[in-house]
Amino acid sequence: MVEKILAINAGSSSLKFKLYLMPDEQVMIHGMVDRIGHSDAVFTYQTEDGAKHDTTESVKDHTEATELVIKALNESGVIKDKSEIVGIGHRVSHGGNYYTQSVEINDDVAKRISELSVLSPLHNPANLLGIEAFEKLLPEAREVAVFDTSFHSTMPPKAYTYALPYKYIEKYHIRRYGFHGQSHQYIYSVVADRFGEQEADKLISCHLGNGCSICAIKDGKSVNTSMGFTPLAGLVMGTRSGDIDPEILPFLEEKEHLDSEDIRSMLNHESGVLGISGVSNDIRDVLKAEADGNKRAKLALDVYAHQIQQFIGAYTTDLGGLKVLAFTAGVGEHSAPIRARVCQGLEYLGIKIDEAKNQANDIEIQASDSKVKVVVIPTDEELIIARETAKVIG
Missing domain, CATH: 3.30.420.40 (ATPase, nucleotide binding domain)
Structure with a gap:
């Protein structure tokens, strides 16, 4: 019908x-x-x-x-x-x-x-x-x-459980939930359609925009993801801090006389790439500032890329290897310099990119001798939304 x-x-x-x-x-x-x-x-x-x-x-x-x-x-x-x-x-x-x-x-x-x-x-x-x-x-x-959280409901307890007193975990349902589920689900569907399910069975999806998350996808299911109990956790983002030492928060509360709302606002709106660089939450602006010699802009980009690399390394372990690394969302789809920065140093995982293909935003940007496919896929969260809606309403 x-x-x-x-x-x-x-x-x-x-x-x-x-x-x-x-x-x-x-x-x-x-x-x-x-x-x-x-x-x-x-x-x-x-x-x-x-x-x-x-x-x-x-x-x-x-x-x-x-x-x-x-x-x-x-x-x-x-x-x-x-x-x-x-x-x-x-x-x-x-x-x-x-x-x-x-x-x-x-x-x-x-x-x-x-x-x-x-x-x-x-x-x-x-x-x-x-x-x-x-x-x-x-x-x-x-x-x-x-x-957003539904796709990640397949994560095993070892990936979603926080090391807090278990009474609080049970009482408040505290766990890693994960986000950008529609995007990661769509990326898997495209990779599986294009390369086959066997090639897509060890996939890391990097959703890099103003909000950022990484997902380890094994046999079509999310087994780990960087965002957590809230969309604040994980990677450094445009204005969000990502993972930090939790003891920093009471330290700042005491030193700066901040309350919980001040802290929440700072972590969500004043941190991340914007907080480090002092320039912007837009990666394009920060790249330009770096090119103009701004050292804080360079630091922000170095921290941003380094954390992505750390998650890729960790999630390769979760998957027991890596066959496809996918970049998507605003930064992932359009920023060749960020993709190059992330992939540099990951040769030990078999990741090598062809810079000409990367600059051209080709779908496949891996070098001919790369053991891992590196792909750039425009996300389509709305298509997943439409598919899910059609399924629910029958």
Whole structure:
């Protein structure tokens, strides 16, 4: 049965959308509302025939952003009536211990997404805004939550258990949950389709954007991932610290007279590449500053790449070897200098890249004598959202 399914990826000030004709996975229209909450919000979309639309206008909140999306669907001709959209899939960051797979959204699900906002303060509240906005304007469509954390529910206890008093682990369901699940799941599907499941059975997926995570995927299942109880853990990110010595936090609280909210804000918004470099959270800006001789920019990039290398080494152990190393997301897909920096020094794992292919952003960038395939794959989280939604609504 042919169905139209809308995939939604809502952020705090943005809303990405793709309308799919399923099960053919045909993208009918895709776009984004950016700078929600501002008078100069940018709304862009493109239909399957290549026609583009680009406007700047005031968008007060996610409800107004949703209205723009529905208006675009109608005016572009991809739908004639709102009732044609049978399902809406929403990316939701944190599903906690409640959800190990995608679920249809009801009041209880929405309540739990809200409760879990404390664990994903940058994402769950925004995800919920998107859910509520579409519920108002497309009440007949069935809404599905597709959780970042679900793909990582296959991790073994030795990978997800923290060495805390077990009474707290049990009481508060404290464990490594992992994030960017849709992205890592998509990367596996592409690698398996392109090279075969046998070649994809020992895969490390590097999702490098403003948020960063690495996932060890064995036989199609996540066996370890760098983000943890929250999306703050793991790699150095644009503004997030990643892993640090936990004793630093009470030390700063005492020395700087900070409270828990100050610490949370610092770790999420003032740290990472921005915190070290003092330049920007955008890798492009930091690379330019490094080229201009900025030593802190160089340090930030060195720390950023070194931590990625450490996780690749550790996850190769988890996998018992490595066949494919994949780069994806904004930095992973577009920054040849970062890919080169990460791969330099990993020759002992059999990783060698061809710099000409790397600079050209080819799909395969490994050198001819590399024992490991090194690939660059544009992620498509929305496609996973659409697939999961179609599965849930039957």
